[in-house]
Amino acid sequence: MSLEHLSFETEAIRTQIGRSQYLEHSAPLFLTSSYVFEDAEDMRASFADEKDRNIYSRYSNPNTTEFIDKICKMEGAERGYAFASGMSAVFSTFAALLNAGDHIISSQSVFGSTQTMCNNILPKWNISTTYFKIDELDIIERLIQPNTKVIYAESPTNPAVDILDLERLGEIAAKHNLILIIDNCFATPYLQQPIKFGAHLVIHSATKLIDGQGRVLGGVTVGRADLMQKIYLFSRNTGPALSPFNAWILSKSLETLPVRVDKHCENALKVAEFLEQKDKVNMVKYPFLKSHPQYKLAKKQMKLGGNVVAFEIKGGIDAGRTFLNNIKLLSLSANLGDTRTIVTHPASTTHAKLAEEDRLKTGITGGLVRISVGLENVNDILSDLDQALR
Numbered sequence: 001m002s003l004e005h006l007s008f009e010t011e012a013i014r015t016q017i018g019r020s021q022y023l024e025h026s027a028p029l030f031l032t033s034s035y036v037f038e039d040a041e042d043m044r045a046s047f048a049d050e051k052d053r054n055i056y057s058r059y060s061n062p063n064t065t066e067f068i069d070k071i072c073k074m075e076g077a078e079r080g081y082a083f084a085s086g087m088s089a090v091f092s093t094f095a096a097l098l099n100a101g102d103h104i105i106s107s108q109s110v111f112g113s114t115q116t117m118c119n120n121i122l123p124k125w126n127i128s129t130t131y132f133k134i135d136e137l138d139i140i141e142r143l144i145q146p147n148t149k150v151i152y153a154e155s156p157t158n159p160a161v162d163i164l165d166l167e168r169l170g171e172i173a174a175k176h177n178l179i180l181i182i183d184n185c186f187a188t189p190y191l192q193q194p195i196k197f198g199a200h201l202v203i204h205s206a207t208k209l210i211d212g213q214g215r216v217l218g219g220v221t222v223g224r225a226d227l228m229q230k231i232y233l234f235s236r237n238t239g240p241a242l243s244p245f246n247a248w249i250l251s252k253s254l255e256t257l258p259v260r261v262d263k264h265c266e267n268a269l270k271v272a273e274f275l276e277q278k279d280k281v282n283m284v285k286y287p288f289l290k291s292h293p294q295y296k297l298a299k300k301q302m303k304l305g306g307n308v309v310a311f312e313i314k315g316g317i318d319a320g321r322t323f324l325n326n327i328k329l330l331s332l333s334a335n336l337g338d339t340r341t342i343v344t345h346p347a348s349t350t351h352a353k354l355a356e357e358d359r360l361k362t363g364i365t366g367g368l369v370r371i372s373v374g375l376e377n378v379n380d381i382l383s384d385l386d387q388a389l390r
């Protein structure tokens with residue numbers, strides 16, 4: 001036992017900005033746009049970056065600093081910046097690191113808006129993206145071009161909960177001197193720390209399990225200090241900063257992340273095991289089910305299986321929609337990682353705009369249902385799923 005290296009749970013609770021003159025126990029909310037200077041010299045030195053201090057809340061704020069410090073400790077990162085949403089974190093990270101004409105190699109199974117950004121927005125600056133399938137890591141080296149800068153991936157993937165080999169991605173990135181960026185939203189730093197496997201930057205949509213209660217949007221990028229300096233300068237001048245209020249909420253939420261995620265995972269495994277026994281279900285995907293194609297890999301790189309379960313109901317799109325219509329207690333909603341269990345039907349909603357062929361390539365069949373398992377009593381979750389299946 002030692003107080004020099006605190007454990008994950010303790011860091012999540014005890015990482016805190018300095019107390020004010022009022023000696024409050026819990027960090028207060030700093031609703032201030034700017035900060036005052038002692039004199040002209042203090043002001044000059046602060047603007048010259050000779051001092052590590054708050055100047056203006058687009059650059060930094062005590063609440064965002066506390067949130068970022070916690071995520072850095074939890075991910076094992078050197079430095080970070082907090083954003084208004086997960087997508088502003090993804091966009092600002094790309095925009096800060098890439099130049100016109102650069103090339104990204106991305107997993108095909110990434111968040112819908114990330115894919116839209118790569119396909120429709122980044123090409124405005126002549127930044128192109130080539131995709132690889134999650135079971136084709138061997139072809140990544142053949143996709144590398146002289147202008148390739150970044151390898152980008154998520155694991156587990158949304159909505160099919162496939163697992164990518166992070167260590168292998170780390171080796172490829174190191175060998176070819178590419179920046180490996182991992183969106184770690186589905187796992188949270190509690191279940192998986194991509195930097196240990198060679199990632200240079202880790203992105204989160206804090207909107208999901210980090211908030212965990214469906215209240216605020218937020219995002220964060222953490223990682224290597226030299227890369228973060230570029231992202232910081234880009235962001236401080238373009239304005240995607242997280243609000244102090246949302247940072248305050250998210251920093252408090254991190255204090256309970258380990259206990260919440262433990263329970264989410266316990267409930268999710270029970271939901272997955274329950275669905276596996278049902279006749280009307282073709283297939284259940286959950287990283288910690290032995291039947292998952294990458295079960296061993298999931299066990300190697302994740303502490304627990306996460307809170308998302310995907311399953312395929314027999315009867316295609318119509319059966320999927322009927323199932324959702326029969327749900328009584330659980331929510332039909334676009335979010336995930338909430339205390340409330342959320343059920344979605346990707347083929348008719350989030351992925352409806354994809355051509356069927358592309359949809360099937362990412363494992364999204366007509367009958368695929370995604371459940372973000374919440375913290376209700378698991379018996380109530382199972383009862384609702386059971387009656388909806390019947």
Ligand SMILES: *Cc1c(COP(=O)(O)O)cnc(C)c1O
Pocket residue numbers: 085086087088111154158183185186205206207208217218219
């Ligand atoms: C939700 C999500 C995002 C986008 O985050 P927002 O906070 O909604 O902008 C990015 N990546 C993944 C994996 C997500 O689930």
